[in-house]
Amino acid sequence: xxxxxxxxxVVSLIAFMNQSNGQIKAKxxxxxxxxxxxxxxxxxxxxxxxxxxxxxxxIIVEPSPKWKRVSFGLNFLFSKKGYKQSLxxxxxxxxxxxxxxxxxxxxxxxxxxxxxxxxxxxxxSTSVTHGxxxxxxxxxxxxFGFLFFENKPLTLNAQLVYGLTPLLDYYKIDQxxxxxxxxxxxxxxxxLGVRYRIVK
Amino acid sequence: MNxxxxxxxxxxxxxxxxxxxxxxxxxPVDPRLPKFTETGNNVAGALVNEKIxxxxxxxxxxxxxxxxxxxxxxxxxSLTVSLEGSVDGIDxxxxxxIKSQSFLTYSDxxxxxxxKFTIDGKVNTVVVxxxxxxxxxxxxxxxxxxxxxxxxxxxxQYVYSxxxxxxxxxxxxxxxxxxxxxxxxxxxxx
Numbered sequence: 001x002x003x004x005x006x007x008x009x010v011v012s013l014i015a016f017m018n019q020s021n022g023q024i025k026a027k028x029x030x031x032x033x034x035x036x037x038x039x040x041x042x043x044x045x046x047x048x049x050x051x052x053x054x055x056x057x058x059i060i061v062e063p064s065p066k067w068k069r070v071s072f073g074l075n076f077l078f079s080k081k082g083y084k085q086s087l088x089x090x091x092x093x094x095x096x097x098x099x100x101x102x103x104x105x106x107x108x109x110x111x112x113x114x115x116x117x118x119x120x121x122x123x124x125s126t127s128v129t130h131g132x133x134x135x136x137x138x139x140x141x142x143x144f145g146f147l148f149f150e151n152k153p154l155t156l157n158a159q160l161v162y163g164l165t166p167l168l169d170y171y172k173i174d175q176x177x178x179x180x181x182x183x184x185x186x187x188x189x190x191x192l193g194v195r196y197r198i199v200k
Numbered sequence: 201m202n203x204x205x206x207x208x209x210x211x212x213x214x215x216x217x218x219x220x221x222x223x224x225x226x227x228p229v230d231p232r233l234p235k236f237t238e239t240g241n242n243v244a245g246a247l248v249n250e251k252i253x254x255x256x257x258x259x260x261x262x263x264x265x266x267x268x269x270x271x272x273x274x275x276x277x278s279l280t281v282s283l284e285g286s287v288d289g290i291d292x293x294x295x296x297x298i299k300s301q302s303f304l305t306y307s308d309x310x311x312x313x314x315x316k317f318t319i320d321g322k323v324n325t326v327v328v329x330x331x332x333x334x335x336x337x338x339x340x341x342x343x344x345x346x347x348x349x350x351x352x353x354x355x356x357q358y359v360y361s362x363x364x365x366x367x368x369x370x371x372x373x374x375x376x377x378x379x380x381x382x383x384x385x386x387x388x389x390x
Contacts, residue, residue, distance in 0.1 A: 043229050091231040130225045134235065168228055171236055175380035176349040177363025179236070185228075 033193020240387025
């Protein structure tokens with residue numbers, strides 16, 4: 001998603017909230033967390049998971065006081081994902097993304113809120129030479145997660161991002177050199193972290 | 201003024217070196233090898249007996265480049281394709297000889313586009329010039345026992361890219377080679 005679209009959505013949300021005369025409540029959090037990421041694939045050799053991080057901002061919108069359990073979330077994250085390969089020596093591919101996550105939250109109990117939604121990510125940098133030409137620049141995935149103690153200033157956050165779009169369009173090359181094209185490598189990312197409330 | 205001239209020299213040198221130097225992009229599936237590309241990155245790679253063989257065109261400050269890929273038109277209308285690389289820093293060159301087509305002039309090289317040649321040790325052969333075996337007392341004629349393939353995936357505007365793989369089980373003691381997952385991508389102007 002382009003920066004202009006993201007800006008438009010944020011401005012619209014703020015404008016919408018201002019017009020609601022207190023009907024709508026919005027909270028803004030800072031998000032920090034660690035990532036455990038790997039690729040679902042059929043092509044990589046000696047693949048191992050890698051560790052990364054995510055940081056950004058999250059907005060939780062409670063649309064009406066009547067909706068006691070349902071709210072909406074929008075996260076903007078900068079995150080490091082990727083994978084490692086052990087082939088005699090270790091090779092690591094670091095993939096840096098800017099992501100927006102569009103979520104529906106459901107309060108299961110007082111301390112536990114679950115959420116689900118989708119993730120739109122743009123690859124902005126990699127650790128690999130010409131990595132932006134090698135890997136697809138866009139990624140779409142599903143998001144599932146839990147917030148613990150969501151009404152407290154410091155919230156625990158556990159999240160799974162299940163990438164649906166393949167990141168690599170390339171060739172499988174056999175020992176003799178025959179080429180078969182494929183689309184593969186889908187991101188999977190488990191995050192554990194905290195959200196610190198900056199606007200109540 | 202002197203500073204300006206220095207910058208100009210650095211810029212010109214960078215430009216001249218970049219014009220033919222190697223660009224190694226790691227393969228996303230097996231990062232030990234270069235990515236298969238068709239853009240004239242001037243690199244080649246393969247696994248030779250599970251060791252990494254790599255070839256890169258090297259350019260010199262005094263001018264000129266040593267192309268790691270060379271073509272030689274032979275008197276019998278066959279073509280020799282040389283890929284000059286190394287394993288663990290020791291030179292190892294693959295010399296493919298293709299007889300299954302008439303190569304009379306260098307413009308015939310465009311006919312290689314999309315061609316897959318079976319290396320059978322008789323019509324089309326490959327010889328491994330292995331410097332690590334240069335002191336071997338046995339006179340070697342490897343290549344007769346070669347089985348494999350050389351595939352020119354794309355030949356366009358002086359860019360030659362393709363793949364190769366072969367096996368040599370030489371009972372005469374010239375060495376056994378299993379060369380797999382080979383790929384090359386060179387931009388040659390002459």
